[in-house]
Amino acid sequence: MTSSAGSGPVRPYVITGGRSVPALDNLALETLVIAASGSAPEPRMSPESAEILSLCRRQLSVAEVAAHLGQPITVVKVLLADLVDAGLIKVRPPVPIADLPDKGLLKEVLDGLRQL
Amino acid sequence: MDSANSDDHYVADTVSAAVKIVIAGPLGVGKTTLIGSLSEIVPLRTEESMTQAGSGVDEEVSGKATTTVAMDFGRITLNARRVLYLFGTPGQPRFFPMWRHLVHGALGALALVDTRRLEASFDVLGHLEDLGVPFAVAANNFPSSPNYPPEALRSALDLLPETPLMICDARDRYSSAQALITLVDHLYTTASEATR
Ligand SMILES: Nc1nc2c(ncn2[C@@H]2O[C@H](COP(=O)(O)OP(=O)(O)O)[C@@H](O)[C@H]2O)c(=O)[nH]1
Ligand SMILES: [Mg+2]
Numbered sequence: 063m064t065s066s067a068g069s070g071p072v073r074p075y076v077i078t079g080g081r082s083v084p085a086l087d088n089l090a091l092e093t094l095v096i097a098a099s100g101s102a103p104e105p106r107m108s109p110e111s112a113e114i115l116s117l118c119r120r121q122l123s124v125a126e127v128a129a130h131l132g133q134p135i136t137v138v139k140v141l142l143a144d145l146v147d148a149g150l151i152k153v154r155p156p157v158p159i160a161d162l163p164d165k166g167l168l169k170e171v172l173d174g175l176r177q178l
Numbered sequence: 179m180d181s182a183n184s185d186d187h188y189v190a191d192t193v194s195a196a197v198k199i200v201i202a203g204p205l206g207v208g209k210t211t212l213i214g215s216l217s218e219i220v221p222l223r224t225e226e227s228m229t230q231a232g233s234g235v236d237e238e239v240s241g242k243a244t245t246t247v248a249m250d251f252g253r254i255t256l257n258a259r260r261v262l263y264l265f266g267t268p269g270q271p272r273f274f275p276m277w278r279h280l281v282h283g284a285l286g287a288l289a290l291v292d293t294r295r296l297e298a299s300f301d302v303l304g305h306l307e308d309l310g311v312p313f314a315v316a317a318n319n320f321p322s323s324p325n326y327p328p329e330a331l332r333s334a335l336d337l338l339p340e341t342p343l344m345i346c347d348a349r350d351r352y353s354s355a356q357a358l359i360t361l362v363d364h365l366y367t368t369a370s371e372a373t374r
Contacts, residue, residue, distance in 0.1 A: 090283055091251075092196040092263045094189060120188040123196055123263060125251055129222035130187075134246070136227055154194055163197070163285050168366040171197060171285065174256025175362060178216065178355040 089124050089139045089146075094154040096121035101150040111141050115150060187219060189253070189261055198263040199358065200281055202306065203290035204298040208318045208348035209266035210250045212290065215354040216264065217252025224249055228276045247273050249280075264358075269302040277309060286365050287313040288357055290348070293323045296334050303335060312368060314361035316346035340364075 089095075096118050103112035110133065117130055128138040145151035189196075201209045214221045227244045250266040267273070267280055281287065287306055291299045306313045317331060326334070332343055342364045347353040 091265060091280070092198040094193070094196055120191065122189060125224050125263065126222060129224040134225045134227050163369065165366060165369045167197070168285065168362060168369055170260060171256055171262060172359065172362045172366055174254070174260070174262065175355060175359045
């Protein structure tokens with residue numbers, strides 16, 4: 063794998079090993095991710111994956127990870143999915159929120175916004 | 179690009195789930211401004227690439243053109259357990275293929291309208307309807323904006339009677355918060371009716 067981390071954009075298919083479909087379909091833009099406790103960058107890891115691991119020592123959304131890395135969402139999702147598969151990144155919540163938000167959730171959002 | 183080197187870039191440890199609302203509208207309508215007025219982090223930008231025609235891997239391999247869509251987003255911590263993300267999405271029809279993905283799981287959308295060029299928002303409103311995303315409309319007032327009575331705006335935009343419409347100044351935090359509250363209040367009312 064050619065590494066050009068830190069020297070400008072990397073072509074997506076290079077750093078994702080040719081895959082363009084995330085292994086983990088439940089990674090949404092707003093999904094929160096965090097490094098599993100004790101996980102550390104490994105020698106054979108791509109620089110981008112290592113960077114994700116150190117960035118995620120505390121939790122962030124998938125979109126924030128992509129923005130901080132300066133890589134497209136699609137690329138970051140593939141890298142994250144691999145890290146999840148390897149047990150190095152945890153996804154919170156593990157189950158995606160139901161398609162139709164319930165009243166309780168909307169009330170909670172409303173209360174939060176009213177405090178702004 | 180800046181990295182999350184300071185701890186307050188992070189989502190609080192107590193937070194266990196996130197929700198999102200989409201801020202939709204044509205270029206220059208005030209999406210980024212509204213997100214910036216409300217966000218607790220400096221609004222971030224990320225890119226989503228999509229293949230022009232359809233679904234995937236084959237086009238990627240055959241090298242068909244991909245379009246890149248830049249999205250601005252911000253974050254609001256609602257309470258100790260939950261954060262809200264606001265995603266600003268561009269309104270040009272060529273970006274619509276990406277919307278299905280973006281709106282999936284969203285609570286709803288706030289459609290921003292510039293009253294000096296209402297027609298620039300027609301595609302956005304039509305597409306939100308097509309996708310079945312519940313939305314409210316916020317009209318941003320610019321210095322040279324014509325002063326439409328609400329009913330004239332409603333009929334020009336062809337809004338359903340139940341769709342909330344408000345005037346908003348995206349530069350103002352209070353006004354922007356009111357716009358979101360109006361949207362979520364509408365979502366709440368609709369949800370309670372559906373489950374009653
Ligand atoms: N007067 C007025 N100006 C606004 C408002 N919202 C945005 N603007 C200005 O309009 C310009 C475009 O706004 P921006 O947020 O970048 O639009 P976007 O392309 O939808 O993200 C900026 O110069 C803003 O300062 C508003 O509510 N009122
Ligand atoms: Mg913008």
